[in-house]
Amino acid sequence: MKRALAVLLLALPAAAGPLAPDDVPTPLKPWVKWALRGHEESVCPFLNGGEERDCAWPATLRLELHEKGGSFTQSWKVYAEAWVPLPGDPARWPQGVTVDGAPAAVTDHDGGPSLHLKAGTRSVAGSFRWDSMPEVLAIPAETGLVSVSLNGVPQAFPARDEEGRLWLQKSRSADKEASHLEVSVHRRLIDEIPLTLETQVQLRVSGRAREEALGPALPKGFTPMSLISPLPARVDPDGRLRVQARAGTWDVTLVSRHSGPAAELSLGEPKGTWDSDESWSFEAREALRSVSVEGAPALDPNQTEMPGGWRHLPAYLMKPGSTLRLVERRRGDAAPDPDRLTLARTFWLDFNGHGLTVQDRLTGTLTRAWRLNMGRGTALGRVAVDGQNQFVTALSSGGPAGVEVRAGTLNAEADSRIKRRRFSLPAVGWAHDFERVSGVLHLPPGWRLIHAWGVDRATPSWVTSWTLLDLFLVVILALAVGRLWDPRWGAAALAA
Structure with missing residues (x-):
């Protein structure tokens, strides 16, 4: 029995992790909705944005417009209950809106007409009425693909500006050319913990609006953390970047992290349209470790289209199938600068004179020490770093009490007690060096300071008076x- 229990406990960590809905055991499937209550967005795919998820993905918006009105239809893939925007604005409010053929109420949400849809594939339809065809029609930014018919004539190249508005009485003769997509990829590799990769994808699009699957967008081992795009975009489960593109030049930024330590990074073969010559820049963190970059030819960053803020970094050329190696030379800072700390102490003498209560204010920067210990003769009671109370610990039985400090910038406050010795008082108290120490002594009634030795200046005292x-x-x-x-x-x- 003991052996079976040990095997079970060892197997549990390997089995831990989120399950796809299809992988949930059959007896537990009726409980899925209950378990996800309040966390319905966790079933949504990774879409445009940061930590938040978008739970609705639009298909092509089809508009059939004429001089006195028009109609629209659009399908939405809704992963969890969500608000979806509709075309139009308060001046041109959509009429007779239906969802899957049933009438639906349109409300003003985030400044425009919207519907609240349940999970599933939903078909939305509606109409417009106006006295004469307007010059522009507001189209939601979430919708990237638009098909327009004006007075029964299909428009091969609908005129849509950078704000997403559809111009109904403006021709786009300049865009009447073959569909073309050019992708430029620049990456910045930051040697943080974990390893961070910022990818900037520049899209030069011409021709009709369409949906493009690019990439894969990330090398193997990287997990997306945020996606910023002026176009509707998402990262598919296979790692490809899916964008609803329209004519223009667009910058898409994808930030990702590596799942573990990485000694080398390989660039796989693209499955869709992608840049065949990527430019990578490397931003070192010498305080963490020193590495040399090998395996890829160096580039002059000023001869590339990298963002201006990256051009002071070393750059490398990466092609499909190439490998970038990070050869570690040293971990940590071998010769860090000395700590630069300031201590301000406030003493309160007991009425009987047998002890003192001390409040210390420690500020400055730590580059060598990761722990602050209190010296002998002082009992450390409380320490707060950046306003948060910390655990006071001792590294050995009977050893000095102290706290762990991991941040480089120190802003701490500590309370302690001192048993008064006959003719001496610790000026510092801490087992640490300080650039400057100052103190204020509060005496109870009937006490007076005659003189203090070992300090630069002590006022007021009987001697200095x-x-x-x-x-x-x-x-x-x-x-x-x-x-x-x-x-x-x-x-x-x-x-x-």
Whole structure:
């Protein structure tokens, strides 16, 4: 029984992970909707945007317009309940809208006409009415493909501007050319943890609007994190970048991370239209490690179309089938700069004088130390870094208490207690070096500071309250008393 249990426990981590709906065991399938309640968007594919997911993908919007109105139809693939935008605006509101043949209510959502659709493939239809054909018609940015018929005449090249508006009374003679797509790919590899790859895809599109499947967009081992595109775009499960393209020049940015350590990166053969000569730039992180880039010929970044912010980085040419190797020379910073810390201390003396409560303010930068320990004679009670309380730990039994600090910039506050020693008080308290230390001592009623040794300046104290003139007058008075009466009386006057 023990052996069977051990095998089960070892197998569980390997089996952990999200399941596709089709892979859910049959007895559990009735519970899928219940388990996803509140997280319905998790079934949506990775679409345009950052961490958020878009749960609706549009097909071609078909418009049949004439002088007194028109109609439209469009299919939507809806992965989870979502709002979908409709063509039109408050001045040209869609009429008689139906979803799968049933009447549907159109509401104003995000400033335009919209429908709330349930999951599935939905067919949306509606109509427009106007006194005369308008000059422009608003088309949602989510819709990339538009088929237009004006007065019964199909428009091979509908005129659509950068804002997505459809111009109904404007010809596009310049676009009446063969459909052509040119793809330029530039990548920036950032040697972070994890390894990050920023891919910029520039599309030069001519001809009619159409849907293009490009790529695969990412090398093997990379997972997309965000996709920013002025056109409707998504990353398919096979890694291809699917874009609803129309005439113009467009920049699509895809940020991804590597799933683990990578000593080499290979570029596979594209399955669709893609750039045959990619330019890669490498941004090192010397604080983490030092690597040399091998396996790909170097480029002059100023002779490429790379973004201007990347041209100060070393660049390399990558072709399908080529491999970029990252040869690690050193991990970490072999000779980091010294820590630059400042300590501001505030002391409160107990009424009985047997101890002090201390509040420390530590600021600066850490480049060598990753832990701050309190020195002997001080009991560390609380530490907060950037306003967040931290665990106070000791590396060994009876060892000094301290906290782990992973950020390079330190902004910490600590509370501690000191048992007062007879004639000394720790100026720093921490087992660490500081560039500058300052302190404020609060005394209870009936106490006064006579003097403090070992500091550059201590004010106010009994000693510092005396000026040179005060001392001169006291000496003169003591000498006068000693001369007039007796030297012993002069000594007593000096002491008084």
